[in-house]
Amino acid sequence: MASVRQFQVTFDCAEPERVARFWCEVLGYVVPPPPEGFATWDDVNRSLPPGDQGAWFACVDPSGVGPRLFFQRVPEGKVVKNRVHLDVRVGTGLVGEERLAALEAECARLVALGAVRVRLLPADEDNESCLVMQDIEGNEFCLD
Numbered sequence: 001m002a003s004v005r006q007f008q009v010t011f012d013c014a015e016p017e018r019v020a021r022f023w024c025e026v027l028g029y030v031v032p033p034p035p036e037g038f039a040t041w042d043d044v045n046r047s048l049p050p051g052d053q054g055a056w057f058a059c060v061d062p063s064g065v066g067p068r069l070f071f072q073r074v075p076e077g078k079v080v081k082n083r084v085h086l087d088v089r090v091g092t093g094l095v096g097e098e099r100l101a102a103l104e105a106e107c108a109r110l111v112a113l114g115a116v117r118v119r120l121l122p123a124d125e126d127n128e129s130c131l132v133m134q135d136i137e138g139n140e141f142c143l144d
Contacts, residue, residue, distance in 0.1 A: 008058075008068035009086070011125040012078075013137050016057040016071035017041075022136045025071055025113050026088060029059040078138045083112075095128060103131045103143045110143075 013019045022031060031041065038044045045053045055073045059067075090106040091099040104105040107117055114136040121142075123129045 004043045006067070007019075008070050009084075010070045011139060013071050013139075014073065014077065015054075017054065019135065019137055019139075020069065021115060022058040022115075023071075024059045024090045024121060026068070026110060026135075027069075028121050029057075029061070029066070029069065030062045032058065032060050037041040062107070082140045085139070086141045088141060089144050091128065091130075091144060096123075097129055099123075103129065106143050107131050107133065 009018060020031070024031065030065075034041050038047070038112050041057075048055075056071060058068055058070045060068050072103060088106070091102045094102055103120075107115075110133060116138075117136040118132040118134055118140070121127075121130050121132060133141055134144060135141060
């Protein structure tokens, strides 16, 4: 039997630190401490060649349970729907109007952070409602 492996989720983006800090707010993640020998992440950046400064940023689950999120700068912009996305679980165990209220409350919080509400996917015979959203660079995610 294969062992469970740790993994990280990587986002291509234009502004890695900005997008990482957005996801810290969404998920309650934190920026890890800088490597030994550096007082701040700004110090780390200043030690890099100019073309590599600001090229990546990361955030982590402070409890150590969730995956590390890694954000890397790419030259091209987003042009099509994501093939992979995050489902932010805010309505787990809730149904009907109670679930919708929880989704709408979290949607309002995230819109204030710069997210965009795309559409509500209403409940059907197989699935409860969820909200499709976009982060500050247009990456889709769901409030589930």
